[in-house]
Amino acid sequence: MPELPEVETVRTAIDTAATGDTITAVAASGKKMRWPIPHDISRQITGGVFTSVRRRGKYILADIKMPVKETVMLIHLGMSGSIRIYPDQKDAGEAGLHDHLAIDLASGKRLVLNDPRRFGGVDLIDPKNEAGHPLLHRMGIEPLGNRLDGAFLTTAFKGKAMAIKTALLDQRIIAGIGNIYASEALFLAGVHPARKAGRISLGRCEKLADAIRQVLHAAIKAGGTSLRDHVQPGGEIGYFIQELNVYGREGEACTRCAKPIRMTRQTGRATYYCPQCQR
């Protein structure tokens, strides 16, 4: 499912539901995801209190305060991960086939992580070394922070021969953009996805920086993009699919010039664009 807007939607839901609440029970499926869930996760976090829920790129970082120490639960949703929040544990039923982690709270709520493809993962990390964690220490800037602008992009892309679309997916440059929003941002900026990253002018990089911010903010506001069966933690779908200009619209009319949207493949992944509006 999840790029930055979907992860942010999930983060907000967990924060609202769980911050201040105490963990009373933890159950893990035992199946290996991208890496194994820590075998002693129940022992490590039961009795802890969620103090805040943050996001870094596509990672969710939940701060948990234990009686004698603090830990951070890191969650990545991969391609197919989602989290459901049940208001009452009694109504949650048995663990489903692809449920990998269930966390019960003193309030009666239950958080359930479901991930059919198991490309996601859960880890517990030491907050003192969080920035140095192998999964986090090479991550690029937050696109919704104050560092994304045309100057940053021209510097980051300098000398890069790869296509701009591919560069936008590189989490070491900007953290959080995925396959949908890379196509959408390039459309808004009027930049052709195959253009070499290192050959984009400062002015067009400024437009691109604005486009990235714009599309991510708009998607968060809409609750993310629901493709297939993805839903938010409360079961609501995200409505940004109605605002997509190019993604998944091959052959349909461009919203700006009415020419047919094209699909191509770049490093194995589908890219959608308007050949008229994007140069």
Place this chain on the structure above:
DNA sequence: CTCCTGACCTGAGTGC
């Protein structure tokens, strides 16, 4: 270094 390919998984959809 840079960049691309293939691998990791399951499930939905398509065409025969």
Place this chain on the structure above:
DNA sequence: TGCACTCAGGTCAGGA
């Protein structure tokens, strides 16, 4: 109905 095949919101190791 069954089967073979393709594709999907991500990332990482390995090799050219």
